[in-house]
Amino acid sequence: MTPRKKRRLMLLLAGLAFLGGAAALVLTAFQDNIVFFYSPTDLATKEVRADQRLRIGGLVLEGSVIKDGKTVRFKVTDLTKSVDVVFTGILPDLFREGQGVVAEGRFANGLFTASDVLAKHDEKYMPPEVADALKKSGQWQGQETAKPQGQMK
Numbered sequence: 001m002t003p004r005k006k007r008r009l010m011l012l013l014a015g016l017a018f019l020g021g022a023a024a025l026v027l028t029a030f031q032d033n034i035v036f037f038y039s040p041t042d043l044a045t046k047e048v049r050a051d052q053r054l055r056i057g058g059l060v061l062e063g064s065v066i067k068d069g070k071t072v073r074f075k076v077t078d079l080t081k082s083v084d085v086v087f088t089g090i091l092p093d094l095f096r097e098g099q100g101v102v103a104e105g106r107f108a109n110g111l112f113t114a115s116d117v118l119a120k121h122d123e124k125y126m127p128p129e130v131a132d133a134l135k136k137s138g139q140w141q142g143q144e145t146a147k148p149q150g151q152m153k
Contacts, residue, residue, distance in 0.1 A: 039133030040081040043107060050108035056083055057102040057133060065097055076101060076112070078133045085112045092119040100131075 001009075037055045038046070048054065061082055064075035072091060075082040085103055095101065095117060105114035 037102075039078040039136070040076055040083040041078050041133070041136075043083055043112075044081045048107050050106065053104065053106060055102055055104045056085070056107070056112055057100070058082075059134075060095070060097050060099055060101050062097045076103065083107075083112050084110065085114050087114040087117050089117075091117055094119040 036052075037057060038048070040056065040058055043056065056076055058076040058078040061075035061077045064073075064082075066073045070090070071086065071088045073084065073086050074097075076085055077083075085105075087103065087105075096119075099119060102118045103112065103114040104116040104118075105112055107113075
């Protein structure tokens, strides 16, 4: 191999090593920001680390909301299983029993501690993750998602 070809090969290998290192750094940074979505049934069947951030979604169980100052306790259900949730803060105006909700936080010892609670924005909307979890559990009673206006068949 000539010295010129050796130099090109070394530069190529150094470039690939640099790109590999950069990709590893980017993936490591993304790993800290990934938030997985679970239904209450998923939480009952899967092992979740206590320090892992995740989202749960489902319906707020009727009769489960207990308010104590700024702390609110309620249950999220997918109509098969339910999860106890505690949230300290101001709930969205549209939060109420029987409505779809997505909560983000941490799950430990059977209790989900929410740092953020998201509620639906109108009576026909259900977060896609919640709708999918309800369909998967066989308890879906809503209608299919309406097509945006202006679209034909």
